[in-house]
Amino acid sequence: MRHVLFSAILLLFFGGLMYLAADLPFGDPPRTDMDDYFLRNAQAQTGANNVVTSIVFDFRGFDTLGEATVLFTAVLGVGMMFRKLKEGEEYEND
Amino acid sequence: MTPFLLLQALVLLGLVVTAVLIISFKDLLAAAIAFAAFSLLLSLEFYLLQAPDVAIAEAGIGAGLTTAIFIIAIRGTQRHEEKN
Amino acid sequence: MKMTKIVRTTADLFFPFCLVFGLYVVVHGHLTPGGGFQGGAVMATGTALLLVARSYDDVTGRIRKGAMKACEAAGLLIFLCAGFSGLFAGRPFMANWLAPDSALFRTAVAHGPNAGDLNTAGLLPLLNFGVGIEVLGGLTVILLYMLSGIKEEKKP
Numbered sequence: 001m002r003h004v005l006f007s008a009i010l011l012l013f014f015g016g017l018m019y020l021a022a023d024l025p026f027g028d029p030p031r032t033d034m035d036d037y038f039l040r041n042a043q044a045q046t047g048a049n050n051v052v053t054s055i056v057f058d059f060r061g062f063d064t065l066g067e068a069t070v071l072f073t074a075v076l077g078v079g080m081m082f083r084k085l086k087e088g089e090e091y092e093n094d
Numbered sequence: 095m096t097p098f099l100l101l102q103a104l105v106l107l108g109l110v111v112t113a114v115l116i117i118s119f120k121d122l123l124a125a126a127i128a129f130a131a132f133s134l135l136l137s138l139e140f141y142l143l144q145a146p147d148v149a150i151a152e153a154g155i156g157a158g159l160t161t162a163i164f165i166i167a168i169r170g171t172q173r174h175e176e177k178n
Numbered sequence: 179m180k181m182t183k184i185v186r187t188t189a190d191l192f193f194p195f196c197l198v199f200g201l202y203v204v205v206h207g208h209l210t211p212g213g214g215f216q217g218g219a220v221m222a223t224g225t226a227l228l229l230v231a232r233s234y235d236d237v238t239g240r241i242r243k244g245a246m247k248a249c250e251a252a253g254l255l256i257f258l259c260a261g262f263s264g265l266f267a268g269r270p271f272m273a274n275w276l277a278p279d280s281a282l283f284r285t286a287v288a289h290g291p292n293a294g295d296l297n298t299a300g301l302l303p304l305l306n307f308g309v310g311i312e313v314l315g316g317l318t319v320i321l322l323y324m325l326s327g328i329k330e331e332k333k334p
Contacts, residue, residue, distance in 0.1 A: 046274055048208040048299035049292065052147050056213060057305045061272040064305070065257065067215075068312055072254050075316040082323040146211035150203065154216060158223030159317060162230045166325055 102142055108135045120175045126164040133157040181231050189231035196224025204310035208299040214306040218313025225318045234325045243322050246315045253312025260304045276300035 038051060038059070048054040056064055112132040119125040133156030140149040200221030207213035225241055264273035296303075 046299060046302065048302050050208050050210065050213070052211070053208050053213045053302060053306070054299070057302050058272075058274050061261070061305070064309065065261065065272070068254055068257055068309055071312065071316045072250065075250060075319050078320050078323050082326065147213065147216060150212045150216040151219060154219030154223050159219065159226050159321075162223070162226035162321065163324065165230050166321070 098142075102139070105135055105139050105142065109139065121173065122168050122175060123165070123173055126161055126168065129164065130157045130161040133160065186231045189227045193224050193228050196227065197221050200224065200310075200314070204306055205296070205303070207306035207310075208302045209296070214309030215313055217306075218310040219317065221310070221314040222317035222321075225314075226321055229321050229325055234322075237325075241318065241322070243319065246318045246322065248315070249311045250315030250319060253308045253310070253315060256308030257305055257312070260301050260308065263301075274300045274302070 038055060042051045042054045042059075043049065046054040046058045048058070109132060112128050112135060115128045116125050116132060119128060133152060136156065137149045137152040140146075140152055200217045200219075200223075202217075203210075203212035203220055204214055204217030207217065228241065229237055261272045264271055264275050267273075267275040269275045
């Protein structure tokens, strides 16, 4: 009984979401000022044929620097977690 | 219905089917392989939506690396889910 | 769980091709879909294939943890140096000062669809390469650490 009720509520919720989302414009945004600017000027300003790369590495290069730093920090954290213990050193199990 | 939409509907149906398979498998290795199939179908969907950059990233990270990490974890623990 | 000979041979065979394809995606990042992150992920997938097929002791001869750590640090360093090089050219940080006219990577591209040329895009190929080897090193080091953490049970 509870499973049926739960499934009905879930179905109703996602059905409502789908109904609302049907009206959203997808892949066809009404405001395209920024897109037009990138498509018109990316090749002339950066010299790259791939507009996506020219955005990721040039127009938004600061974000990519942050992403590279995040990856570096993640690897540092994993290295600290899995490091070799020194002689006679134990994990603290509190 | 155009063939493009039909292909997209097929891919999305395959996504749902593989997603259900992932949570229903008791053999964890089979679940990991089903997850790889899910990621591959997802990258195909990205490619159909004209985002090849995201498709390459999804195929590399999702279908390749995540499956490798899962298989290494299964190798370190046990293959079958415990019954309770 | 030991992999069979078929899996090991296939992984050995596919490993160099994965590396070469990843390098292709990195180097052509400013011309075709893909770029530093995607190409690095493809290269790391190649190393992951080898790591899954073989045990940790088998693999340390071909994939060295120290070399991968050096790759990762060098990648981030290349990115930062390429960013700071804009300051020495009298432009802001991360400015693409190589793009219009200078010695390297300077060919101008025509507007609209064209055949493409590797010698374009100024700083972007350098940044792509830095991010590519950083992603390769980082993901491989994570996989190596995880693989070294599990104990292989010795079965007779």
